[in-house]
Amino acid sequence: MDKAGTHQHYVPQFVLRGFASGRSKQLYVFDKANGKSFKTAVRNVASEGGFYDVEIGGVPHSLDPFVSKLEEHAKDPIRKVLSTRSLRGLSVEERASIAVFVTIQLLRTNAQRRQFKHMNDMFRDAIIQRGGDPHSVENFEVLDEEEARAAHLQLIPGLVRDLSPHFVDKSWLLYSTPQKHAFYISDNPVTMYNTVNQDPHRGTAGVAVPGIEIYFPLSGTLCLGFLCPSLEAWIRDGQSRADRLGVPLSLRDFITALDGNGTLGLPPESVMHQNSLQVINAEQYIFSSNGDFALVRDMLRTNPELRSGPRYRMA
Numbered sequence: 360m361d362k363a364g365t366h367q368h369y370v371p372q373f374v375l376r377g378f379a380s381g382r383s384k385q386l387y388v389f390d391k392a393n394g395k396s397f398k399t400a401v402r403n404v405a406s407e408g409g410f411y412d413v414e415i416g417g418v419p420h421s422l423d424p425f426v427s428k429l430e431e432h433a434k435d436p437i438r439k440v441l442s443t444r445s446l447r448g449l450s451v452e453e454r455a456s457i458a459v460f461v462t463i464q465l466l467r468t469n470a471q472r473r474q475f476k477h478m479n480d481m482f483r484d485a486i487i488q489r490g491g492d493p494h495s496v497e498n499f500e501v502l503d504e505e506e507a508r509a510a511h512l513q514l515i516p517g518l519v520r521d522l523s524p525h526f527v528d529k530s531w532l533l534y535s536t537p538q539k540h541a542f543y544i545s546d547n548p549v550t551m552y553n554t555v556n557q558d559p560h561r562g563t564a565g566v567a568v569p570g571i572e573i574y575f576p577l578s579g580t581l582c583l584g585f586l587c588p589s590l591e592a593w594i595r596d597g598q599s600r601a602d603r604l605g606v607p608l609s610l611r612d613f614i615t616a617l618d619g620n621g622t623l624g625l626p627p628e629s630v631m632h633q634n635s636l637q638v639i640n641a642e643q644y645i646f647s648s649n650g651d652f653a654l655v656r657d658m659l660r661t662n663p664e665l666r667s668g669p670r671y672r673m674a
Contacts, residue, residue, distance in 0.1 A: 365412060367423055369468045370405035370548060371430050377441065377578030378544050378648045387650035391666045392643050394659065396652050404644060405546045407469065413509045422512045426463060429519075433460035441578055446531055447619035458526035461549060461575050461585070462519050465566075470547035470642035470668040475514075476507040477670050525566045529573065529585035532613075535622035536630045541579035541649050543634040545641035547668065550574045552636060555590070574633060579648035581622065582633060591617055642668035 368375075379386045379401055388404055389396045411422040436453035437460075440446060449457070465471075479502045486493040493501050502510060536542060553563040556570030565571060573585040594610050594617070601608035616623035625633070631654060637645060638658050645655055659665055 365409050365423070366402075366406055367408070367410040367412075367426075368406040369410055370464070370544070370546060372401050373430070373434055373437070374464075374548075374577070375401040375405065375544070375646065377581075378541075378576075378646050380579075380648045387647045387652070389645045389647070389652045389655050390643060391638075391641060391645065391655070391659065394656070394666075396650065398650070404646065410469075411467075411512065413505070413512055415509050415513075420512075422467075422515060425516060426467065429456075429460055429463055432456040437577060440533065440583070441581065444533065444535070444581065445619060445621055446533055449619075454531070455523075455527060457583075459519060459523045461526055461573075461583070462523040463515065464575065465522070465549040466515050466518055468547045468642065470640070472508065472511045473642060473668060474670060475511045476502065476504065479507060481671065522566050526573070526585055528588070530588050530591035530617055531619070532584050532586070532616040533622040534574075534582040534584055534616075534629075534633070535624050536580055536582075536627075538580055538649065540627045540630045541647060541651070542576040542582050542630065543637040543655075544576040544646050545637040546644040546646075547640045547642050548576060548637065550633075550636035550640045552632075555593075574636065576633075576637070639665060640669060 375386060376384060383400070385398050385400050386404070387396060387398050411426060413420055433456045436449060436457050439448060439453070440457075482499065483493045483501050486496055486499070493499060500506075550573070551564040551566075552572045552574070553568060553570045554572065556563045556568065563570065566573070569587055569589060571587050572590070574582055575585075576582045594613050597608065598610040598614060600606075601610075612623055615621060634654055635658060638655050645652070
């Protein structure tokens with residue numbers, strides 16, 4: 360199979376166009392690896408020849424038809440959100456299509472593939488350090504690059520089936536920002552954060568973890584959020600208590616967004632937080648509609664380890 364013959368995006372062009380600007384519809388790109396930025400067409404980024412193509416047992420397989428089908432189902436619902444700047448008009452089926460699409464976007468990137476290979480290497484090295492033979496460990500297989508590619512691709516359909524219901528069940532809302540404080544998107548654009556459930560000894564960023572916040576930028580001015588329902592309950596209860604006690608607390612803008620009626624406008628410091636998650640999560644590239652990468656440069660200066668993508672660590 361000629362893998363170089365097929366140009367396949369791991370962040371789709373219809374999403375990246377939301378971050379393009381000018382008559383030529385180009386976007387700004389920052390390369391974390393070399394610290395340089397440039398401007399280019401959407402078709403030239405977040406893609407690789409034969410990215411979804413692999414041979415298993417000498418037989419060619421491709422995940423591209425599966426990915427393309429899910430993209431097609433999500434295009435119109437996402438365009439509806441972008442045009443109306445609201446979630447209220449989405450049907451149950453359209454929400455399900457977006458949930459499935461965001462799930463596969465979480466799983467299919469180059470960063471996720473490299474993390475998968477890194478985790479296999481990490482376990483191999485840990486077994487060796489303990490005096491064991493990784494080739495003799497039951498239910499463990501040492502994978503080379505091509506084997507890791509194949510294994511990662513094979514896992515994706517099942518994981519989409521298992522994880523997408525968690526996205527459906529989250530509390531959805533749209534965040535907004537003016538263009539002068541635009542959202543970034545990266546080559547690994549589904550980010551997670553957990554404000555209320557921090558733990559110094561274990562990670563709390565997972566799709567089904569209590570308190571989780573999941574973010575997916577749709578354009579330079581809109582970001583889709585999926586929040587743990589416990590957060591919505593806390594927000595609504597807090598406003599109800601404040602109203603009963605006459606406390607001057609207003610979470611009504613938050614509640615309006617959770618109801619799907621428009622967006623929750625974010626102050627610049629909150630947009631900076633969102634963008635910092637994209638910088639941390641990116642394997643190599645960050646994309647912007649306005650070319651302002653001051654935050655990226657500052658984060659790389661103070662945390663040079665961010666020049667490479669996120670990797671799992673063994674305690």
